[in-house]
Amino acid sequence: MLKFSYCNATDLNQALVQCRFAGSFGPLSSRRRSPRAAVSFSRSNLTPIQAVLSCQQQVGSDPVESELGSLADRLRLGGLTEDGLSYKEKFIIRCYEVGINKTATIETIANLLQEVGGNHAQSVGFSRDGFATSPTMRKLHLIWVTARMHIEVYKYPAWSDVIEIETWCQNEGRIGTRRDWILKDVATGEVIGRATSKWVMMNEDTRRLQKVSDDVKEEYLVFCPREPRLAFPEENNKSLKKISKLEDPVQYSRLGLMPRRADLDMNQHVNNVTYIGWVLESMPEEIIDTHELQTITLDYRRECQRDDVVDSLTGPELVEGSKIHGTNGSATAITREDDLDCHQFLHLLRLSSDGQEINRGRTEWRKKPT
Amino acid sequence: MLLAAITTVFLAAEKQWMMLDWKPKRPDMLIDPFGIGKIVQDGLVFRQNFSIRSYEIGADQTASIETVMNHLQETALNHVGSAGLLVDGFGSTPEMCKKNLIWVVTRMQVVVDRYPTWGNVVQVDTWVSASGKNCMRRDWLVRDSKTGEVLTRASSIWVMMNKVTRRLSKMPEEVRGEIEPYFMNSEPVIAEDSRKLVKLNGSSAEFVRKGLTPRWSDLDVNQHVNNVKYIGWILESAPLPILETHELSSMTLEYRRECGRDSVLQSLTAVSENGTDEIECQHLLRLEDGSEVMRGRTQWRPKNAKISGNVGQIPADTA
Numbered sequence: 260m261l262k263f264s265y266c267n268a269t270d271l272n273q274a275l276v277q278c279r280f281a282g283s284f285g286p287l288s289s290r291r292r293s294p295r296a297a298v299s300f301s302r303s304n305l306t307p308i309q310a311v312l313s314c315q316q317q318v319g320s321d322p323v324e325s326e327l328g329s330l331a332d333r334l335r336l337g338g339l340t341e342d343g344l345s346y347k348e349k350f351i352i353r354c355y356e357v358g359i360n361k362t363a364t365i366e367t368i369a370n371l372l373q374e375v376g377g378n379h380a381q382s383v384g385f386s387r388d389g390f391a392t393s394p395t396m397r398k399l400h401l402i403w404v405t406a407r408m409h410i411e412v413y414k415y416p417a418w419s420d421v422i423e424i425e426t427w428c429q430n431e432g433r434i435g436t437r438r439d440w441i442l443k444d445v446a447t448g449e450v451i452g453r454a455t456s457k458w459v460m461m462n463e464d465t466r467r468l469q470k471v472s473d474d475v476k477e478e479y480l481v482f483c484p485r486e487p488r489l490a491f492p493e494e495n496n497k498s499l500k501k502i503s504k505l506e507d508p509v510q511y512s513r514l515g516l517m518p519r520r521a522d523l524d525m526n527q528h529v530n531n532v533t534y535i536g537w538v539l540e541s542m543p544e545e546i547i548d549t550h551e552l553q554t555i556t557l558d559y560r561r562e563c564q565r566d567d568v569v570d571s572l573t574g575p576e577l578v579e580g581s582k583i584h585g586t587n588g589s590a591t592a593i594t595r596e597d598d599l600d601c602h603q604f605l606h607l608l609r610l611s612s613d614g615q616e617i618n619r620g621r622t623e624w625r626k627k628p629t
Numbered sequence: 630m631l632l633a634a635i636t637t638v639f640l641a642a643e644k645q646w647m648m649l650d651w652k653p654k655r656p657d658m659l660i661d662p663f664g665i666g667k668i669v670q671d672g673l674v675f676r677q678n679f680s681i682r683s684y685e686i687g688a689d690q691t692a693s694i695e696t697v698m699n700h701l702q703e704t705a706l707n708h709v710g711s712a713g714l715l716v717d718g719f720g721s722t723p724e725m726c727k728k729n730l731i732w733v734v735t736r737m738q739v740v741v742d743r744y745p746t747w748g749n750v751v752q753v754d755t756w757v758s759a760s761g762k763n764c765m766r767r768d769w770l771v772r773d774s775k776t777g778e779v780l781t782r783a784s785s786i787w788v789m790m791n792k793v794t795r796r797l798s799k800m801p802e803e804v805r806g807e808i809e810p811y812f813m814n815s816e817p818v819i820a821e822d823s824r825k826l827v828k829l830n831g832s833s834a835e836f837v838r839k840g841l842t843p844r845w846s847d848l849d850v851n852q853h854v855n856n857v858k859y860i861g862w863i864l865e866s867a868p869l870p871i872l873e874t875h876e877l878s879s880m881t882l883e884y885r886r887e888c889g890r891d892s893v894l895q896s897l898t899a900v901s902e903n904g905t906d907e908i909e910c911q912h913l914l915r916l917e918d919g920s921e922v923m924r925g926r927t928q929w930r931p932k933n934a935k936i937s938g939n940v941g942q943i944p945a946d947t948a
Contacts (some may be wrong), residue, residue, distance in 0.1 A: 353854060354706050355699045359848050366846045370684040377683045502875050515840070520872070521695055521861050523688040530684065547845065 337378050342484040344484040345427035346379035349445060352416050365539075365552050369410065369532045372440050372454055375424045383482050393478045396460070401469060404461045405531055406435065409491075409498040409556040413451040414444070421445040429483050433470050436457050437481075439490035453490045455498045495572065502558055502621045503576075505607040511573040513541040516613060518565055529563040538606045538620045541571040547600060550624035553601075557620040576603040576621065581621035601625055666707045666753075673813050674756045675708035678774055681749045689932070691744035694864075694877050697781055698739070698857040701769050704753045713864040724803040729793050732765070733884075734856070736786040738819050743773075743780050750774040756813040763787050763800045765808070768818040782818045822881045826924040829913040834897035838866035839917075841894040853887050859923050863912045866896035867927070871908055875929035878907070885921045893917050906931050 283537040337348025356367035393403060416422050423445050435457055442452035462469045491498045491508055522533040534557060539547075563569065605621035666677025679700050687693035721731055727938070745751050752774045760766035764786050771781035789798045831837070847858045853868065864872070897913040912925035 353699070353703050355702055355857065357849075358846060359852055364846050370682070373684055374682045519861055520688065521693060521866055524684075524686070527688050532684065536846050539845055 260339070264614055265561060279469070291313055295511065299558070316531070318540060337375065337382075339379075339382055340425070343482070345425050346375065347423055347425045348375045348378060349421055349423045350374075351421050352418055355419050357418045359547075360415065360551060362551075363420075364418050365412065365555065366532050368412060368415075368442070368452065369408075369535055370424075371424060372410070372423075372456075373532065375426050375437055375440070379426055385479075393475075395475050395478050399475070400463050401460050401475075402463045403458045404468075404562075405456060405559050406459050407457040407498075407556065407558050408458070408531065409554070410454040411497070411554045412442075412552065414451040415551065416444060416451065422451065427484060427488065429487065430480055431457060431477065440489070442489055455490050482509070497554055497556065497623075500621065502555065502556060502619050503605060504542070504616070504619055505572055505574050505605045509572040509574045509607070511541045511543050512570060514570045516540060516569045516571055518563065518567065523565060525608075527565065529567075531559070534563075534608060534618055537569060537571050537608055538573075538618075538622070541573040541606070543573070543603070544625055549627060551627050552622060552626045554623040555620060556622075557618050559617060559618045561617045567617075568613050569608055569617060572607040572609070573604050576605045650747075653869075653930050659843050660741060666704060666711065668708075668711060669754075673811065674754050675704060675711065676752060676754050677707060678750055679703075681745050681747055681751065683747050686747050689744070689876065691746050691876075692749075693744075694739075694741070694880075695857050695861055696889040697741065697744070697771070698860060700751065700753050700771070701739075701755070701781060701783055702855075702857060704755045704769065705767060708755050708757075714825060718854045722807040724801065724807050725789065728798075728801060728804075728904065729791050730789045730798055730801075730804070731792045731799045732787045733790050735789050737783070737882040737884070738785070738822055738880070739781065739783040740780045740819055743778065744876065745773065751780060752945055756815070757808075758812050758817075759809070760786055765812075768813075768815070768817055784817050784819045784821075796870075820878075822926075824881075824926070826881065826883055826926055827911050828921070828924065829897045829899055829911055831897075834866075834899050834913065836866045836868050836898040838896045841865060841896060843888070843890055843892060845890075848890060853889050854892070856884070859884075859914055862894060862896050862914055863898075863923070863925050863927070866912075867910060868898070868899040868900065871900070871910070871929055874931060875908060876932050878928050878930040880925055882923055882925045884923055884925075886916075888916065888922055892922075894922060 337346060339346050350371050352363050354368065356363050356370075358364040358367075396402070421444075423443045424440055425443075426438060426440045428436055431437040436459075438456050438458065440452075440454040441450060442454070443449065460469050461467065516537050518529045518533065522529050524530045535555065538555070538557065539552075587606050602624045604622045604624070606622065608617040608619070609615060610617065666675055668674070669676045677700075681692050681696070685692050685696040685699075687696075725731070750773075752772045754770045754772075756768055758766045758768065765788075767785045767787065769781070770779065771783075771785040773777055788797065789800060791798050791802070827833075841862050843854050843858070847854050849855050860880075863882075864877075893916065895915055895917065897915070899911045901909050901911070908929040909931070910927045912923075912927065913921065914923040914925075915921050
């Protein structure tokens with residue numbers, strides 16, 4: 260899935276000018292007609308009750324809206340932050356997004372990250388076709404491709420919890436851009452997760468990665484904070500960790516996975532989030548039953564089409580100096596001698612037909628909270 | 630025989646409700662800032678808005694039928710909870726609890742006039758009515774929040790089952806006393822499609838897809854497959870030419886059996902054309918040993934066909 264999103268405008272007027280490509284339905288344009296709506300949702304210091312009351316004053320009890328897009332804006336509950344350098348949105352967890360642990364699944368989290376990224380792009384006027392490309396990128400037939408996705412969840416939200424996700428992006432190297440996210444529980448204000456992703460530019464005709472000139476970059480970088488801002492500022496953090504390739508023979512596998520219709524996005528590619536589900540398919544059940552996913556890192560290598568058949572492989576990640584702890588005949592690697600509750604795994608998704616690597620991954624698991 | 634088949638139930642509804650540790654209502658939940666929904670119409674209709682998210686859009690550029698069904702499921706649960714029909718998180722009223730009774734869905738009918746697209750906001754209204762002497766009917770009406778245009782209508786039938794004996798139960802008078810005040814007793818939102826659903830087999834089905842297995846994310850808290858996933862599986866064996874040129878306009882489903890993590894399913898489809906642009910298909914979802922999980926019938930119209938008729942323009946402020 261080749262969606263991407265951009266950052267906020269340091270100069271809102273410039274963003275509005277670029278909005279003309281997105282058409283008149285852009286949230287930014289409707290916000291100009293309803294300044295009250297903009298104010299209540301771009302201020303991040305309103306308590307939920309205050310936000311609710313200001314919303315109520317506008318909505319009354321009649322859900323039919325005459326203003327284009329304004330109800331969508333209210334329900335989307337998202338907007339650029341005051342400095343214009345990031346985007347925040349609130350989401351309520353729905354019942355069907357909750358899994359066997361009574362909490363939101365990692366796929367739900369990943370979907371919401373993708374959603375807020377797309378809404379951010381929309382809010383600064385980039386395309387709605389799922390590619391989130393700037394006008395110049397479209398002229399040059401350039402699209403964004405995910406290279407790496409890294410998500411850490413410290414506390415999974417439950418049904419009807421409200422979370423707030425903040426996102427922004429920054430330049431990374433000659434051809435790359437990074438998008439970061441921070442997830443918070445609205446009720447408590449605590450950070451419940453962080454994520455970062457790396458994107459590269461690809462020519463959609465040649466399907467080859469492409470370096471871009473500075474003025475192409477400037478067009479979207481104008482919305483990004485210039486001062487480096489990292490969701491993972493700590494040194495040697497796990498989002499940078501190299502993922503080794505899992506070699507045969509592997510310990511766990513689930514073969515013959517096929518994309519379902521529901522896995523295809525609006526551009527007929529297998530959605531990025533589907534790969535997360537496939538990676539987890541070969542996880543041993545004894546871990547799934549007793550542990551929850553703390554960290555997942557995926558390197559995307561090759562995109563998947565509707566008719567591909569995929570094998571999912573999993574094996575313990577062997578860390579230097581770690582002990583191998585045998586339980587019931589299976590070996591799992593423990594990170595620290597005193598921490599028998601953490602497990603780390605390496606993953607590989609490859610085509611069943613010729614073994615070509617689709618992506619590789621790494622996960623860390625912690626014991627479920629009682 | 631039919632009743633016996635239904636008694637091997639798939640507790641889809643019960644399982645959904647069992648995962649609820651229902652929280653007491655917070656004051657801010659009475660208003661609807663995050664699309665939680667609210668009771669309208671003298672407490673009989675529950676209304677909730679949904680903004681269509683980008684990942685709910687399918688290959689057709691519109692919200693998928695699974696997205697539509699997910700919204701229906703969410704509003705049903707929220708209605709039951711907020712209207713006080715949900716006492717213990719099991720969907721059972723106090724009298725039902727005393728008698729070990731739970732609700733199970735047996736039949737579902739959905740008619741889609743238009744699928745919403747990314748960024749649309751839909752308003753879902755839901756209410757319950759009596760159905761015969763012993764069943765309950767839950768109806769939904771989905772509209773475009775902005776225009777009031779009717780997008781989808783759906784209707785489901787629920788029966789009571791004793792969760793210990795697994796036998797269907799007539800509605801006890803005590804239970805009727807509890808739930809009757811919540812019945813709208815309106816006309817069904819969809820005229821019932823009473824044509825029998827045929828049972829397909831290997832020779833009558835032109836299209837078969839085998840080896841369908843649930844993924845972790847298909848399972849609810851009790852490790853049973855969510856109802857809505859069955860619909861995706863039914864469509865897995867629908868022929869690609871139909872999927873590419875037509876869109877699902879209506880479906881009728883009969884739920885027979887639940888399935889879990891280790892189930893391996895087969896999806897069978899037979900196509901019958903009736904001489905017009907519309908196509909009709911019969912479906913069967915079954916386990917490898919032949920036991921039926923679900924029967925269905927779907928109707929398809931060419932994409933971008935105009936919807937004629939007078940169902941469209943009910944103003945949004947009347948139920």
